[in-house]
Amino acid sequence: MSKVVTVIDTFGFFFRSFYALPQHLKTKDGFPTGLLTGFTNFISTLQKDHDSDYIIFAVDSKGDTFRNEIDENYKANRQAPPPELTMQLPVAIEWINKMGYKTLGLTGFEADDMIATVVKFAKDKGYKVRVVSHDKDLYQLIDDDNVTIVDAIKRKSVNEEACYEKYGVTPKQFIDYQSILGDSADNVPGVKGIGKVGAEKLLKEYGTLDNIYAHIDEIKGANQKKLIASKDQAYMSKQLVTLRDDAFDTLDFEEYKMDVENPFLNIYDELVQYEQNAILRTLHAKNMVSDEQKEKAVQKANEEIAEDHSAEEFKTTLITDKKTLDDVIAKLEELTIVAFDTETTGLDYENDKLVGFSFCFNEDEAYYVPFGHFYLGVGEQISEDDAKDAIKKIFNSLIVGHNIKFDLHFLNKFVGEELSVYSDSMILAWLINPEAALSLDKLSEKLLNHKMIAFKDTVKKGETFASVELEQACKYAAEDAYITFKLYNLFLQKLELQNADHLIDEADDIEIPFLQTLLKMEETGIAVDTAFLEKFLTEVQANIQTLTQEIYTLAGGEFNINSTKQLGVVLFETLGLPVGKKTKTGYSTDEKVLSSLKDSHEIIPKLLEYREVYKLYSTYIEPLLKLARESEDSRIHTSFVQTGTATGRLSSKNPNLQNIPTRTPLGAKIRQAFVAPKGKKLIGIDYSQIELRLLAHFSGDPVLVDAFNHNKDIHLQTAIVLFGEEEAAQKRGIAKTVNFGLLYGMGQKKLSDTLGITTKEAKAIIEKYFESFPTVKTYFRSIVDGSKEKGYIETLLRRRRYFDYENATPMFKAAYERESVNSVFQGSASDLIKLSMNKIIKTIEKENLGAKMLLQIHDELIFEVDEAVSDELGKKFQSIMEDIYKLNIPLKASLNIGDNWSQLK
Structure with a gap:
């Protein structure tokens, strides 16, 4: 039987395991441990997953390689890895040797090249090789009988x-494939303009680069x-991507024998120091560690002092004269990445004002430009006109911000034109x-180990940023730009190393244009x-008073109805109603408890009605009226939160x-207040059953596909499958709930509660559904299995x-299974609505249409259009969607x- 070599x-x-594991893994002193945890997990499963005779850890050497002699630009653009990764690398390399393995x-x-040379020597000896890597550069070594590539994470x-x-x-x-395609990450040029599809097609037809x-x-x-050029x-x-298999002349495999027993005992102290608790539990459970060794290691770990790995020192520069500002801006080119941030007197772009702006375009220095500070003894500042000109010039470069939609509201108003980022x-x-x-300060602390200056420590209570002294303002504001610059570069690298660089394109092509779309809507x-x-409002107030x-x-007396404590005493002590559940502060009187008592006393229906009416009054009617009164044109401006949900759906706030x-009826009546102005109409376009259509698309279930392709009633078709032709019409509602x-x-308990049936009946319906739609069940299972295998959907x-x-309790694991399925459909629905919104906005602007996009309510879009073209534009936008x-x-x-929102259904 052939011997087996595992080469790592x-x-x-290390990079792969670092990005595959949660980034929050740290010791109590703040030292990151994600990479180390991934490494110890790998070593612990080495014998089971990579049962080999020999194991070799191939490493890169420091400095240039022969490839830099071929092309000095090779890997020139590679950014330094994030500090939390470089902090762990030397520890992990040291562990390899301490455990008894060899690099x-x-x-x-x-x-x-080390790996390619090992492969050559192994094949000469008739050994089989497993290469542990996810790097496609090594695919050229694959030989089914002799060499395979293993992704240890997947x-x-x-x-x-x-x-x-x-x-x-x-x-x-x-x-030859890589020679044509190139590799932007390594600065391998390839054939400019020919991508994956073109390279694949050429090689299928001609076989080799020479033959092409x-x-x-x-x-x-x-x-x-393109090929000629x-x-x-x-x-x-081709020279750059071809791996050398002659890096050394001899290799004694016996030096790399995989016969290390209990490798973790050799690094026990370090396992304690870096809190590798899973491995430590295993060692302790097997009684492999003496009490003396345990005590010594714990003492050593407690004596360790965490190093300060904050962001590098950087210079903050206050610019208060036009010449200096012009000189700095002159350094910017069209393709320069510039991190940009604003300082304002408040959060309301309608009424608050810009005070200054900060920007940063390298890791050494960040600038603050004040023009609106106002306090006794304030020094020289840039004029507003010069500030406007400077902003326009800076925005000719590639502008990056952190939540820059907020800044753009102020900037667009200030400079009098629409800026893009x-x-x-x-x-x-x-x-x-x-x-x-996602806040800048939390990301800075977590990813850069840098605690930012707090706003509350900069701006005194009751004052605005305009009152902050210029030097102090500069430290605070310039830091925002600098940290944004650092994080932007770090995030690009993270996405690439997570094998998710396609999300950089997602940001460029969809999310950033969507940011501009939301800006216009707001x-x-x-x-x-x-x-x-x-x-x-008057009607509702009277209703509340009557209730x-x-x-x-x-x-039997007055009390504060909105006080949970007082209400609990009235219901469960004064009236003696059966107690549902108690909380630390008293009796629970939530909606579920009250609903369960609906038939116990006639006060309960009144309380439920009061709560509904009072919520409408306090949460919607009164605040909306206040906002409308404050607006000169009686228009309400909500703020859409692009990054507020895990699935990608928009949320909105204020209001x-x-x-x-x-x-x-009362809730629906509020929508009558949202109206089309004179000469206008409101248009509502709502995706029909978008998530079920996505289910049909993804699963390919023949019943669902047939129903949608032939415009059948999907819920009726489901009811026919579940209950038969005779009962289908009557039970369509049940089928809709199940779908x-x-x-x-939704599990059997939730379904039973929703439909008012027993859990046994709910279970039978769910089982019948999956029996009838086996493709759907298989697809759901594939989502869950994929999310467990890859760690994401x-x-x-x-x-x-x-x-x-990996780190979830059984309860959370069950929740993750449900959410993994839900996220595919909600997330994909949100993808479609974003694509539609971006295209419609672009169409409105390009064709100068008499229309404005106002709101997105999940799968529905609402527009304000000129009345004369409402039918035409409605059909146009419907067609785009x-x-x-x-x-x-x-x-x-x-x-x-x-004419109003309530009429759009």
Whole structure:
């Protein structure tokens, strides 16, 4: 039986495990441990997953390699890895040797060349090789009988078939494939203008790079010109991507025997120091560690002092004269990345003002430009006119901000024109992990180990930023720009190292244009009928008063109805109603408790009605009326939160216009207050059953696909399958609940509560559904299995949501399974609506249409249009939404036109 060699692409593996594990893993002293945890997990499963005779850790050497002699630009653009990764690398390398394993590296060569040379020697001896890496550069080594690539994180092996399936070329063609394609990350030029599809097609037809150029006259069109123009680059690229298998002359495999027993005992002290608790529990459970060793290690760990790994020192420069400002701006070029931030007197762009701006375009210095500070003894500042000119010039470069939509509201108003931006570090942070805290200060502390200056420590209570002394303002403001610059570059690298660089394109092509779309919607606002709201307010106040008196009568006295504590005493002590549940502060009187007591006393229905009416009054009617009165044109401007949900759905705030209730007559009546001004109409276009259509698209279930392709009633079709033809019409509502419920992870308990049936009946319905739609069940299972294997799900446009199953309790694991399914559909629906909104806004501007996009309420868009063209534009926008993305089934959207929001259903 052939011997087996396992060779590790060491740094590649470390980078991969670092980004695969949660970034929040740290010791109590703040030292990051994600990479170390991934490494110890790997070593602990080494014998089980990589049962080998020999193990070699291939490493890169410091300094240039022979490839830099071929092209001095090779890997020149590679950014330094994030500090939390570089802090762990030397520890992990040291562990390899301490545990009894050996590294293999050689000056002038890369780890990949070490691996290629090991492979050659192993094949000469008839050994089999497993290369642990996710680097596609190593695919050229694959040989099904002898060499496979293993992704240790995904625990998958890549053979010739998997290589061909993924890239459309064989391992033997891979060098030529990369020679054409190039690699922007490593500065390998390739053939400019030919991508993956073109490279694959050329190699399928001609086999090799040499043969392509031998038949260059046969190749027609643009590809021929591109190949001729880039011939030198293609062959230079071939030299760069070809792995050397002659890095050394001999290799004694016996030096790398995989016979290390209990490797962790050799680094026990370090495991304690770096809080590798999972491995420590295993060692302790197997009684492999003495009490003396435990005590010594703990003492050593407690004596360790955490180093300060804050962001590098940087210079903050206050600019108060035009010449200095002009000189600095003159350094900016069209392709310069500039982090930009504003300081204002408050958060309301309608009424507050700009005070100054900060910017940063390198890691050494950040600038603050004041022009609106006002306090006794304030020094020289830039004039407003010079500030406007400077901002316009700076925005000719590539502008990056953190939540820059906020800044753009102030900036557009200040300079009198619409400015555009290149990227937003908050959006990139959200794409990396949509559930992480996204504020600049929290990201700085977590990722850069840098605690930022607090706003409350800069601006005195009751004052604004205009009152802050210039020098102190400069420190605070310039830091914002500097940290934004640092994070932006870090996030690009994180996305690339997570194999998620497609999300950089997602940001550029969709999310940043969407930011501009939302900006326009927020500035436009929606008109409100103030007189209607005032009348409605009076009616509701009278209703509340009547309900209050009725409740007092039924309770036998007056009390504060809005006080949970007082209400609990009245219900469960005075009236003696059965107690549902108690909290730390008294009796629970939440909606669920009150609903369960509905038939116990006539006060309960009155309380439920009071709560509904009071919530409408306090949460919607009164605040909306206040905002409408404050607006000169009676328009309300909500703020849309682009990064507020893990699935990608928008939320809105100040006020929240997405949660206005519609199920009750009073709730629905609020929508009558949102109106079209004279000469205008409101248009509502709502995607029909978008998530079920996505289910049909993704799963390919024949019943669902047939129903949507032939415009059948999907809920009726489901009812026919579940209950038969005779009962189908009667039980359509149940089928509808099941159809949507299962997308949201509804279990038998929730279904029984929703339908008012027993859990046994609910269980039987769910089982029948999955028996009848086996393709759907298989697809749901594939989502869950994929999320466990990869640690994330992807939406239609490949946005990701991560799930940390590894560290989850059983309850959270079950929740993750439900959410993984739900996230695919909600996230994909949000992808489609974003694409539609971006295209419609672009169409409105390009064709100068008499229309404005006002609101997005999940799957519905609301527009204000000129009355004379309302039908025409309604159909135009409906068509854009239905044709925005080619699914396996048609997208449908309903169109409604009216004078107020309530008429759009």
